[in-house]
Amino acid sequence: SKQTMLSSSRAALVAAAAKLPRLVTRYGYCTTAAGERQQQKPLSPKITTHPTRNDRAKDPRWKDIDMTRAVDEADVVIVGGGPAGLSAACRLAQLNAEKGTEMRIVVLEKASSVGAHIMSGACLDPKGLVELFPDWQERGAPLHTPVTGDKFYMLTEKRAIPLPLLPGMPMHNHGNYIVRLGNVVAWLGEQAESLGVEVYPGVAAAEVLYTEDGSAVKGVATNDVGIAKDGSPKDSFERGMEFHCKQLIIAEGTHGHLAKHLINRYDLRAGREPQTYGIGFKELWELSEDRWRPGYVEHGVGWPLDSGTYGGYFIYHLNEGSPLAAVGFVVGLDYSNPYLSPFREFQQFKHHPHVAAALTGGKRIGYGARALNEGGVQSLPKLTFPGGCLVGCTAGMINVPKVKGTHNAMKSGSLAAEAVHEAIGSGEIEPATYEEALRNSWVYKELHSVRNIRPSFHLLNGRLGMFGGMAYTGAVWYFTRGREPWTFSHGGTDHEKLLPAKDCKPKDYPKPDNVLSFDLLSSVALTSTNHDHDQPPHLTLYDDSVPGQVNLSVYDGPEQRFCPAGVYEYVELDDGSKRLQINAQNCIHCKTCDIKDPTQNINWVTPQGGEGPAYNGM
Amino acid sequence: KYIHIINKADMAASKGLKILVGCKRVIDYAVKVRVKPDRSGVVTEGVKHSMNPFDEIAVEEAVRMKEKKLAGEAVAISVGPPQSQETLRTALAMGIDRAIHVEIPLAQLEKLQPIHVSKLLAKVCESEKPDLVILGKQAIDDDCNQTGQMLAALLDWPQATFASKIEPSQDSKQLRVTREVDGGLETIDVSVPAVVTSDLRLNEPRYATLPNIMKAKKKPLAKMSPDQLGVDLQPRQEVISVEDPPVRKAGAKVESVEDLVGKLREKGLVK
DSSP, X not given: OHHHHHHHHHHHHHHHHHHSSSOSOOOOOTTSTTOOOOOOOOOSXXXXXXXXXXXXXXXXXXXXXXXXXXXXXXXXXXXXXXXXXXXXXXXXXXXXXXXXXXXXXXXXXXXXXXXXXXXXXXXXXXXXXXXXXXXXXXXXXXXXXXXXXXXXXXXXXXXXXXXXXXXXXXXXXXXXXXXXXXXXXXXXXXXXXXXXXXXXXXXXXXXXXXXXXXXXXXXXXXXOEEEOTTSOEEEEEEOOOEEEEEEEEEOOOTTOHHHHHHHHHTTTTTTSOOOOEEEEEEEEEEXXXXXXXXXXXXXXXXXXXXXXXOEEEEEEEOXXXXXXXXXXXXXETTOOOTTOOHHHHHHHHTTXXXXXXXXXXXXEEEEEEEEXXXXXXXXXXXXXXXXXXXXXXXXXXXXXXXXXXXXXXXXXXXXXXXXXXXXXXHTOSSOTHHHHHHHTSHHHHHHHXXXXXXXXXXXXXXXXXXXXXXXXXXXXXXXXXXXXXXXXXXXXXXXXXXXXXXXXXXOOXXXXXXXXXXXXXXXXXXXXXXXXXXXXXXXXXXXTTHIIIIIIHHHOOTHHHHOTTOOEEEEEOTTSOXXXXXXXXXXXXXXXXXXXXXXXXXXXXXXXXXXXXXXXXX | OHHHHHHTSOTTTSSOEEEEEEOOEEEOTTSOOOBOTTSSSBOOTTOOEEEOHHHHHHHHHXXXXXXXXXXXXXXXXXEESTTHHHHHHHHHHHTOXXXXXXXXXXXXXXTOOXXXXXXXXXXXXXXXXXXXEEEESOOTTXXXXXXXXHHHHHHTOOEEEEEEEEXXXXXXXXXXXXXXXXXXXXXXXXXXXXXXXXXXGGOOOOOOOHHXXXXXXXXXXXXXXXXXXXXXXXXXXXXXXXXXXXXXOOOOOOSSHHHHHHXXXXXXXXX
C-alpha cells in the first residue's frame, strides 16, 4: 500500500541520513512538545541569518546594542486582523459596552493595511456576520452580490459534465454572497475602530512572551527592524515593543507561525490528528461584458488534476459595477508527486474549453495564493492554553466540501471573545469555556457533519480518488449528513505523503500563452508584494545543509514547484554543486513551504511589519 | 533679505533652523499599477499607498538635523486627500514635531499639478516662515521634478536640488549642499532661507515603529484648505489619455554579422 511504501522509504532515508557525518539533523515532525530542534553547524554557505536561528547574545556584532524593549499593557491582544481576529475584537468591545466593563483591546496586523493580506474566493455564508452585526447592511458591509445561480461540474480533458446540486448539498449556495473578502475585512477593521479597539496595521507579532516560570503566556513582542541581510545591526536598528496582556488571541490564519510555536509548546495536538492543508490560488479577472453573469457561482473538480490529486476550482462572478470574476483553484497538499506544480496545474486549468469560454476577451488584474486548512474536526487542536486561545483558520475551521470557513472563523472569534471576557472577569488564566462553547455551536455541528467527506477521497487507499470522494458524498453523506458512526482519518501529515522523485514521473506542463495562462514571475508581480531586501530572509531553515542533501537529492527540490511566488530556487555554484537560494522578497505569506517541506526544515517566521503582498480587495 | 541673512549669521548659536518638509501620498512603489479601462488615469481605489520615497528621505534629513541640533523645529506638510493624514502621521512617528494638511477635494485631486502645490507651499511659507524647506526631488507617480524649483522661484529663495549631503558651510553662515548632477557631485553654499530637494543617497530613512506611532497620535495636525490660502487650483494641463507602455516585442538572435546586416537591410534601416 502507499502508506507502507512511504514508511519503508522514509525509514531507509532516516537510516541513510544517520550515516552521513553530522551534515543532516534529525528531520522529525514538530508534533511533540519537545520544542525547538538543535541547529547543527552548517558546512554550506550560510543561508539562514535570522535572529530566531542565530542567538544575538552570542554574536559579537550585537555586543554594544541595547536590546531592551518598551513595554505596554493591554487587557487583550489579538494577533491577526482577519475575519476571526476582528470579530473577536468587535465582540469584546460589544460585551464591554453591554456589561459596563472597560478593556484595552489591541489588534496587531502584519499587513500594511487591514485587508491587504486577505486572500479568499469568496462565497460568504453571512451567518457569522449577521450574529455579530445584525445591522450589517445599514453599517455598509460590502456584501453587494447575492448568489443568483449555482453550478457544479466535473471536467474531463475536453468536456464539462454538469452534476446535480441538490438542496442540502454542501456546495449549494442559496442565501450566500459573493464578496471581495479583503474589502469586508477592511470594513470590519473600521467597525472595530469605531467601537474603540486599537488596530495597528504594519505591525507584526514576532515572539510570544511567557511568565517568569514559563507556564503561561503573558503577551507578545513585535518585530525588530533594521537588521541587515547578514544578521548584523544596521544604523536604523530598533527593537520591537512588548505588549503584556491578560489574554492573547491568536488569529493568524491557516498555519500561523506563532500558532505553530504555541501548538508545539503546549502539545495542543495531543490525541488529535495533525492538520492537513490545500493551497488555494485566485485570480481576479475583468471579463468581457457579454460573458459576465453577475451572482453566478460555479464549482468543479477534475481536469487537469489526476484522480489521485485532491482539488477543484471555483468561478465567482461579482456584481460591484464592473464585470469582475474571481477564478480560483485549490490543490490538496497531500499530493505525492514532487514534480507536481500546483501553480502550473492552475494555469493549465484555464485552458479547458469550458473555462476558456468564460475568460476569453477578459483581462487578468489580480493574483494571489494562500494555504487553507482541510483537516476539519479531526484536526482541531486543543483551542486554549494558559493565557490565550486560537481562533479561526489558525485552529482550522474550514468546511471543506462547502469551501467556506469565514463564517466559522467569525463565530469562533465571537465565542472566544465571550470566553476571554469571562476569564478576565474571573481572573482565570485559561479561557477554558471557549472550547466547550464552540463544541455546542453551529460551527462544530457543521464541521462534524462533513468530517468524512474530505478523507473519503482516500477510500480504498486512494485508488478511487475524487470519484471515491464524490461517491461517498452522494451515496452515504447525502442520507446520513454525518450521522454515520465512523470518523475517517487523514492518514498522516501532508509532508509525509510526498514520494521520492525517483519513484515519480516528471510532469510536462504547457507553456503559458500570456492570454489565459501566465508565468510565475509576472503573476507574483500582480500581488505587489515587497520586502526590504536588506533583512535576514524570513524563510528560515533549521539546518542550511538539508535542502542540498535531502530536498534536492531525494525529492528534486519540490519547493521550487509548490511555492506560488518563486521564492525557492536551486542555483548552480562554481563547483557544479547546487545551492538553495531564497528570494525572500517574493514571498506572499501563503505558508505552503512550511507545510509541505518533506524535511520540515523550513520555518516561516514573520518579516518586518507592513511587508508582504498588497492585495486589493482579494 | 540682506538683513534676514545677517540675523541668521551664526547658525551654531541660534535656536536652530526651522524646517518645513513636504510629503506626498503616492501609490506604493512595489504596486503593479494598472491603467483604468477608460484610459483617464490609473486605478487608485483600494491600492496600497505610502509616503513618496524621496519625501521619506527628506523627513529623515529634517529629523537628523534636529538630532544634530542644527534644527530646532521640523514641520511636515502634505497637500492631498483626507488619507494624506496617514502619511503625515508616519512623518510625525519618524520624529517631526507637528504637521499641516492642505486638504484637496476629490474632484480637484486628479488635476492637481506642481504649479498648484508650489503656490500652496509658498503661501504656507509666508505664515510659517521656515528657514529651510526640504522636499523630495520628485514624486514617483508623476516624476515631475518641478515643485521644489517652482517653490524657490515663487519665494525668490536659493535652491539646492538633488542633495546628497547637507551640512553647515565652513563659516557656519550658510548651508553647504552636495548635489548629484550628471557630471558627478557638485558642492554649493546656499544662504538660508532656502529650498533643498532630496536625492536618493542623502540618507537611509528610519522605520516608523509602533511606540513612536502611538506617541505621534498626540502631536498636532492642523488642517487647511486651498481657499483659505487663496490659491486657485485651475488646471493648466489636460490629460488626454493614459496608456500602458507598448508591450516589448520579442527579439531575435542572429548567428553572424552577415545575418545582422541582412536583417537590418530587411527592415530598411541600412541601405
